[in-house]
Amino acid sequence: MEKPSKNKYPSVASISSKEHIGIVKEIFSTITERYDLLNHVLSMGIDMYWRRFTAKKMRFFKTFRLLDAATGTGDIAICAGATHPGISITGLDFAWNMLKAGRRKISRKGHSQKIVLVQGDAMSLPFSNNTFDVVSIAFGIRNIPDREAAVKEMIRVLVPGGRVMVLEMTFARHSFFRKAIRFYLNRILPFIAGKITANPGAYHYLADSIMNFPSPAEFAGSLERLGLRKVSIYPLTFGITCLYIGLKSEG
Numbered sequence: 001m002e003k004p005s006k007n008k009y010p011s012v013a014s015i016s017s018k019e020h021i022g023i024v025k026e027i028f029s030t031i032t033e034r035y036d037l038l039n040h041v042l043s044m045g046i047d048m049y050w051r052r053f054t055a056k057k058m059r060f061f062k063t064f065r066l067l068d069a070a071t072g073t074g075d076i077a078i079c080a081g082a083t084h085p086g087i088s089i090t091g092l093d094f095a096w097n098m099l100k101a102g103r104r105k106i107s108r109k110g111h112s113q114k115i116v117l118v119q120g121d122a123m124s125l126p127f128s129n130n131t132f133d134v135v136s137i138a139f140g141i142r143n144i145p146d147r148e149a150a151v152k153e154m155i156r157v158l159v160p161g162g163r164v165m166v167l168e169m170t171f172a173r174h175s176f177f178r179k180a181i182r183f184y185l186n187r188i189l190p191f192i193a194g195k196i197t198a199n200p201g202a203y204h205y206l207a208d209s210i211m212n213f214p215s216p217a218e219f220a221g222s223l224e225r226l227g228l229r230k231v232s233i234y235p236l237t238f239g240i241t242c243l244y245i246g247l248k249s250e251g
């Protein structure tokens, strides 16, 4: 089989929304088998700490239901299930291969009773208004070109007082960290990814999409403009990842 060239994806800054969505679908259908392994290797295992932190910040008070949008192989869903016994969890993703790998993992870990994975688009959620106490999205919002529309959908399906929780990587603003992270993202990450995955170009896309994501203050500001209250930012591991939490208003 022909190996894809290393840098086959154009920068997200230079493409249309339709092209961006096509790239995301292709990437997450081709890196599935090694996705979990690469996540843990490339973050040196720290991603599991970020997910546990996120799960601990979830609050269930009315429907006791969680939606994890862009769930991938379901790590946030699994972590939330372990942290909050008694809730019911829906994970949603448009990449069938990711869901397939997620289902195998969920069954292996004995969570099949409480976690359901469904195929769907975060831009048009197949759920009624006011269904979930919490809607999370981890490392997913960066892959959605129309972020505002996706956040509006998340707010729609939340109960009043419920929380939107976004976990996302950040490109550091400080120049020393910026240089170090740029080197890691552009050189080390694609090199390691090239040894493990059949599509190293996917990891050039990853670097590019992180570098083109807004700053924490800008992103939090956009959540507020969309109507979320009390938006907080929790910088994790020197701020390379941030957890954003905002509440749906009661009125």
Ligand SMILES: C[S@@+](CC[C@H](N)C(=O)[O-])C[C@H]1O[C@@H](n2cnc3c(N)ncnc32)[C@H](O)[C@@H]1O
Binding pocket: 024, 025, 028, 039, 069, 070, 071, 072, 073, 074, 075, 076, 092, 093, 094, 095, 098, 120, 121, 122, 123, 137, 138, 139, 140, 143, 144
């Ligand atoms: C980097 S992975 C993150 C997966 C998982 N949340 C995690 O923490 O490992 C991004 C996921 O977002 C999904 N995705 C991107 N855009 C989507 C959309 N519009 N609707 C549903 N899933 C989407 C991709 O298929 C992929 O599984």
